[in-house]
Structure formats: C-alpha cells, structure tokens
Amino acid sequence: MGEVDSAFIQIPENRPKLSIIQAEGIPVINLSPIIDNTIQDSSAIESLVKEIASACKEWGFFQVTNHGVPLNLRLRIEEASKVFFAQSLEEKRKLTIDDIGFPGYQDTEHTKNVRDWKEVFDFLSKDPTLIPLNSDEHDDRVTRWTNPSPQYPPHFKVIIEEYIKEMEKVGFKLLELIALSLGVEAKRFEEFFIKNQTSFLRLNHYPPCPYPHLALGVGPHKDSGVLTILAQDEVGGLQVKRKTDQQWILVKPTPDAYIINVGDIIQIWSNDAYESVEHRAMVNTEKGRFSIPFFFNPGHDTEVKPLEELINEQNPSKYRPYKWGKFLIHRKDSNFKKQDVENLQIYHYKLP
Template sequence: MAQTYSTTQVNPHYHRLSIVPEDIPAAPPVIDFSAFHSDNPAAKIDLVNQVRDACLEKGFFQITNHGVSEELQAAIFEQSRDFFSLPMEEKEAYDKATHPHKLGYERLRSQNFEKKTAGDLKEGFFVGRDLPADHPYLKQGKNHCGQNVYPTEVRDPALFKETVDRYHRELTLLAEKVLSVIALTLKLDEDYFEPFCHETAAVLRLLHYPPQAPDASADERGIGAHTDFGGITILLQDEVGGLQVFDAPTRSWIDVKPTPGAFVVNLGNLMMRWSNDKYVSNLHRVINTSGRERFSIPFFYSGNPDFMITCLPGCEDAGKAPKYAPITVENWILGRQTNTFQEGKGLEELSSLAKVAG
C-alpha cells in the first residue's frame, strides 16, 4: 500500500510529520525499555523521545525488556484464573462493597461506562499495598489503602498472597521507572516525581471477562469507553486481545494487539491534568469477540493521596493561567470514581474527544 506523508494534529501542543499507510491509524508503539538501565546516553535519549511522542499522540505505548520476569507474569495469571474459577458464592464472600477500604471482589457488571447495557461484562479483584494495621492510611480511611483480603478457597492461599503482593511491589518499582522517563520527556529532573511516589496508594486489579455469545449485542462491552483516573496504568493482558484505543484524528478504534511479555502503559486523567493537557489521557475499551474468556491485570499508579497536583513546570501556556486549579490526588480520584461507577461517563468523554479532533 502506498504511504502518505501527513501533518497530524493530535492535541493543541503537538504537530509532527508522520509516515503511515493511508487512512490507517498507527497502533501504539512497542518500546524497548532496556535503555533505561543503559550506560549508552544515545539509547536513553532515544527511549525518552519515543515515550514523549507516545504521550503526546495517543497516551499509550507498550514496553518490553522492563525487568519484570515472565515467570511472575505467568504466576499472577495463574492465581487470577484460580480465584475467578471459584463458585460465585465464595467470590462474593470477599465483596469489596463490604470492605471499609474497597478491597476485594468486584461483581460482574459493577461498572457501566457507556450505559448501553446492564453493565460492563467483567468481574475483578482489588489488591492494594499490604499495609500494617497501624498505618496512617488505615486510620484516615483512604480508599484502597486498607488491609487486603486474601481468599482462602483458592488451591494455595499462601501462594496467592505471596504472588499478588510480590507483583504489586514489582509493578510499583516499574511504575516509578516509567515516571522517571516521563519526567525526562518534560525536561524535568529524572527524580522530579519522587515526592509524588512517596507512600503511594497504587491498586492492582485482577480482571476476568467471560466469553461473549456469538449473537451478543453489538453494544456489549467488556469495559466501555473510558479514560483512567490516575497517573499511569501498567496493564498485563493475555493472548486473547480485545483492548482498543481511540484514534481522535480518524475517530476510529485501534486494536492493541498483545505482545508476549510486554506491558501496555497509558497515562491517566491525573497526568493529563498535571501536564495542563499537554499529554493525552486517551479513551480505551475492551470488546471480547474471541469466543474465549479473557484475563487482564491493570496496575493503577496514582501516587501519594495527599500530594497536591499543580501545573508541571514548562507545561504552562504562555501568558495564560493553568487550566486547572490545584487538587489533591485523593480528591481527584474520589471524584472520578463517583462519576464512572455511578453515572457512566464513557459516551460523554468519547463525544468530547471526537469534537476536539475534528
């Protein structure tokens, strides 16, 4: 197919010359992250440039050679499958609705982003940092910051706990490395986000999507169109696929095909707000048309709940005040959760993004 050279405007701050097949939007790039640990300055600069382009364009990219072993990735999937195979009454004994800090089991169709059906066709399990009983976050009642619940009905309860806690720790470290690169993309010091990363309240979700019937409604979604709430999300998806990212210039959806061993990284609303809309928090959805059940494991990194989000240095528009007033991480996240769990904002966001694009 012939290639066209076109200047694409993805957001008001970004213009670039792109080489893409005509009328076919490019998928989020797959980026080799090993340069983060490299002694080669040129390789690290190339990594930073690739991540900057992805943050400006779609807010999504995949990373390989990230340092999290395939053994741990396989282990967390195994524990997820084990839990979701339990009878419904055993899973519902861990219903997060009854947990003081909203940790544990998320029932099927608990979220409804697009309000097209009875709810999104997925079930989940929330895991936070394993905090001691006297940690201040517990006393302050911060969301997803209590003591975890660990199911005893799985085949090996001790292994379940060890695996999810280890995965949470390793993904926390990986998220902080990604944030170091994002700081460099904004011409900030590599350690700029360290205060934001102090005493983080990151949450891990195990997700299970039942197979959809061949005659299911075209409106049926595993997850409806939405943007993430926090700083960054790091997603491990299985080989089934189904994740799609919105391409604003063409108003179309792009498949994010699974890459073995890779993580999908995307920016959340908090990062978009923090960057004064310079970087993109993009719409995405899951439609599982494979005829198979699907498993994915997103890790939501939102930083310290008490951290105050103000416009990042260098992201101001010349001669203008920042678009957003300062807000704490906790207040921002709680507001977003109220909107999406109770009101269904996916279609509203999709309409808004499409208008900006065209």
C-alpha cells in the first residue's frame, strides 16, 4: 500500500454504516508499583492487582502507563516504521517471504484480503521460531519460521529486536499481575514461554481511505494468543466492543501509554473468569494511521486448557485442551485462503 490505490481494496457496496460511541473508554492503569524497584509498598501492589482483575473482567482491555519502556526506543521504532512503509511497493514486497507472507511484508493484494485496509510487516520474537508443519493433530513434524533482513531504513532490524525485548519484559510483568489476580502463583504462566515461544511484532500502516464509513482498517475480531501490547499513534482508531451493552467504544490515544488486551488463551486459562473481547480498527480520509502491536504467545507445544488450580466441582473445566501450535497453523492457513467453513475459534473447544 503506501502509494497503492484503492483498487487493491474491494469495498462491499452493501456494507452497513459503522456506529461509534464516544466515551471515557477503557481503564488506564499505572504500573509504577511493579516497574519502579524502589517502591516496596505491598498495599500499592495489592491495589494494582485489583485494578488488573477489574479491567480483565469488565473490559478485557486496559491501558498502562509508567510501563518502563524507554520513550526514545518507542519513538525510534515509530519513525523507522513510517520510513519503511514510505518505500515503493516493489521494495517492500522483497520482504515477502513465502506463500502466506509470514513473517515479513504483506499487503492486501498479496493476501487477497478484501476486508482490511492496511499493510503490515511482521517480525518474530525468536528467530528461528519452531512451528508445526501442518495442523494435522497426528503429525508431529515441525518447521522453522525465520525473519527477513530489511536493509532499509538503517538499523531497522536492530531497533525492532531491542523493542521486542522491552515488549517481553512488559508482557511478563502483566502476566504476573494477571496470575495474582486469579489467585495463582505470580510466575505461573512463565513455563508456557520458556521453550519455543511464538510471539511476534507487527507494524501496521492504514493509509488514508476515501471510504471511511464503509471500510475498516481491521474488521471485528478477537486475538487468539495470550496478550496483545499495542502502541497506537495520535490518529487513533481502535474500538472495543463494550461487554455491558455490546456498543463500540473508541479508545482515545493516551500519550506514551500501551493498550493491553486479553487474548483467547487467557480466557481459557482463567476458565472464562476473564474474556477476550471483540475489537476493530478504523481509518479516515485525511490521515494515515500507524500502530505497533506485540502478540505475546506461548510455545507451539503448549497444551491450552484451564489452570488446574481454578478447577473444582463448583467450577468444572469449560474447555477441552488443544495444542497452541496446531491452532495457530490452522488459523494462519485459513486467514489467507477462502474457506467453505468458519475459521477456527476457541468456542469450538467449549465443553457442553
């Protein structure tokens, strides 16, 4: 995209208009009690855990401030992202790795995705990343995904790698708080990330759109992993479906904050105590929008199921187990192919 025109995006003529509610929006949580090592106030930690519990239960989304990510690093990756997407389409497509375009560069024409008005660049947290060869539950073979090596802008790969390290730090801190909020040991979730982690960073660019009331930057969806840590620019555009009334709520950009959303795996680990909620991204006619989500995902061989500590006779398991890597491959395959059946969702693993 960049200079790609609207011919790449086929807008359904009968797409309904989008209604949005302007509201205060999702909770904003100050993480300084766990980021600043000089703070030893246990009551501050306890209060923070309660805030996290409330946000996860009532919204499935929240913003965090005082998160410890250096502002200079965030500014560097945001600027590098803009420079990267400003290149010609020919140059960007040199970083499209294979038939599904992951990791690396993707645009709408390449993926044949007529739903979303954007272009992306994906970069793996671990290089290489081990992943199942296919979604067949009886096939144990694995393959390797490897990162591209962008030559422009200068030091782009180094900046991305530094930024990913900071995202992982934030991710693990948040998982500690979520674990405590569920009443389990703080490091409970770390075991799922020690080996074969499948996390990745995505750089998004949503060009100005001549049909802002008809098109979406990203259609309504839920994130299938553990956590998403999102940096969005001042243009904004993220909307969350409020659980209480199913209305779309605009998430107003908060300077230097990160937007966190609970993924499907947290919903399952918590046995539905917390819920992954629908969200979407908007576009506008005048300004392009840039955002940078980090998708914090466990090892491919992780068996996803409710935590044993949360299961009892009064609260039996609500899901049958599944292997994360197999689920991920199934979703990746169906994201880029026309399907005669619905894409795989976690409710397909819901127990009666």
